[in-house]
Amino acid sequence: GVSTVVQYTTVSVPPEPPKDHIIWSLCCFLYSNPFCLGLAALIYSIKARDRKVVGDMEGARHYGSTAQWLNISATVLGSIMIVISIITICTLSVQASYAYHHYYSYDNSYRG
Template sequence: MNPAGYPPETVPLQGTYEGFHGQPGGSTVVQYTTVSVPPEPPRDHIIWSLCCFLYSNPFCLGLAALIYSIKARDRKVVGDMEGARHYGSTAHCLNISATILVSIMIVIFIITICTVSVQASYAYHHYSSYDYRNRG
C-alpha cells in the first residue's frame, strides 16, 4: 500500500540491540508506510442554518442558508460530493454573514438603550430640580 508512488521511508534504529541470550544483534530497520485516509464528507451546516433561520434572520440570510444546507444534504445523499461541498460552503458563508449582522445589531441596540437611559436620567434630574414657584 504505497499511495502516489512514494518509496517507503526506512529509519535505522540507533545503538545496539541485544537479541536472544544476550547476543548482540545487528541494526534494525523500521519501515513506515503512509495510509491514505478517505476524505471527510462535506459538511452541510444544517443545525447552524436552523438556528440562524429561527433566531437571527436578517435580510432572510438565515432562510437562504437553510435552503443551501438542504441542497447540500440532498447532493450528499445523491453522491455528488463536489456539489455538496459547494452548497455547504455557500451555507457556511451565509451563516457567518447572518451571525455577524445579528451580533452587530445586538451591540448597536445595547449601546442605544444605554445612551437613551443615561440621557433620560440626566433629563429627569435636570428638570426635577427646576423650581416653578420662583418664576416671577
C-alpha cells in the first residue's frame, strides 16, 4: 500500500495592534473642536498610545475606541457647523443685496 504523510505547519500571526487615531485626533483638535471633543479625543488617543507602549492591548483598544467615537462626533458636529455657517452667510448676503437694491435705486436716490 501507499502511505501518505501529511504535515501541518502552524503559522502564528500576531494580532494587529489597536489603533490610537492620533492623527485624526490632532486634526479634530486643531481644525474642528466643537464642545472640546477634539481635545478629549486627543487625550484618549495619547492614553491609547501609552497603553500600547506598556503592552496593555485591551486598555489601548478601549481608549482607542473611545477616541474614535469622539473623533467621529467632532467631525460630524464640525461639518454641520461649517454647513450651517455657509448657509447663513449666503442667506445674509442675498438678503443684504436685496435690501440694498430695494432701498437704493441704481442712480443712488433714496426711494423711502
